[in-house]
Amino acid sequence: MAGAERDLHGRGEEEEEEEEEEEEEEEEEEKEEEEEEEKEEEEDGPEGSPAAEAPSDPPSKPVVPGVLYLSFLPPGFGPRQARALLRPHGELGRVFLQPRSVRRRRQRPGGPPAVAFAEGWVEFRDKRAAKRAAKILHGAPMAPRPRSPFRHHCWSIKYLPGFRWPHLSERLSYERQVRAQRLRAEVAQAKREGGFYTQRASKMAKEPPKTSGDPARPSPTWGFAQRPTEEEIWRRKARPPPAAPPQSLLEKVFGIGR
Template identity: 45%
Template sequence: MRDNLESFCDSDQEDRMSLDGNEEKSKVVEEKKKRKPGIVYLSTIPKHMNALCLRELLSQYGELGRVYLQEDIRDVNKRKLKKKKTNSRNYAEGWVEFKSKRVAKEVAQLLNNTQIGGRKKSRFYDYIWTIKYLPRFKWIHLSERLAYEKAVHKQRMRTEINQAKREADYFSLNVDKSEKLKKKLGKGQKLVSFDDNSQVTIHQRETEDQILEKKKKKNEKTGLHDSGSKNVNERDEFLLSLFS
């Protein structure tokens, strides 16, 4: 009896252990599903908004991960022309990562085409959210795209620099040639000399009268040839009729 009770207790403990293990596995799977991140895309960024402001506005809807804002090219070009370092930057588009995929979908559906709001004194109060959830999009895709754009930009800059170098070399070569020619002219040398006895033959285009005369001559020749051939044929026919 004792052996049976002990075996029954052992089996009961094993069943409990297996149930606990299955529950833990299911919890881990659910947590992984919940933790699966989701990324939303912002097609427009309000002026003077940076990553900190955006994080502050969106963190109230869910836990955020990484935030990336792409700077506006027009703003970059203006700063390059002015050659001034300014802290205020304008951004064209942005990507925000939520820790939960479900939360990212809900936030995109809730906020898209709605007013940012908040405090009335805020400079972003009247702007409208333009948010879209990106299905099956991961942060690595964004990093790959940025790396590709950076490589393309570098290649374009190289080609432009090489083109500028070629133009500068060509210009300097022409400048050197012009200086040499000026020196020769200063010494009294002639740049181009023609012989007095040399004759230049120029072929002019034929006139219409000349073209018509040539055509008439050709027609006359062909007419004589045709008449001669006709006479020969008639003679042969006559001889054949006699001897037949």
């Protein structure tokens, strides 16, 4: 009986140890599964995150415009020609050409432009295209076609870093204000001078002529020395006047002059 009890007790302890081992193995397996799931979540990202969704393109950088400065423009070159020659090098924006003279001449039908331009500014939508165009075209012939009127002229182009179109608008507005202010100053100066001379003339016309001494006294006469004549000179020197010229032969024969 005692031996049977020992066997039962020993078997009970073995079963308990086996159950504990099985529980430990199950816990280890659960831990491993949890670790694998965590790794997969880290690789795939949480649900609803950008990593779990389909990959999208990176956001594109904003396009910054650039401005080119044209320091020389040949005769007959206008905004239309500038657009036609620069359009192949990039998308253009605004174009401004500064005329040489503000006064416009009369234009004949089919003739050259009435205004000759001295300099200009051309805006490109992308500053990279503007830099590339300035690098390629500076010093190159304007027109490749042999019949073009600009084939003998070369580009004089410079890229203006950090220059934007509002800067040009501010500069032109400032120049117009300076020109208008100078014109107003010149007109005001001319009006002042004209008013001064008009006032002096009217004042002198109203005032009586000034006389010295007695107003009833007649005005003095002025004597001027006259240059002596030739007769007076000969008389002064007590010399007889020169004899009359001798008569010619015809006068002697025909008696002309008697």
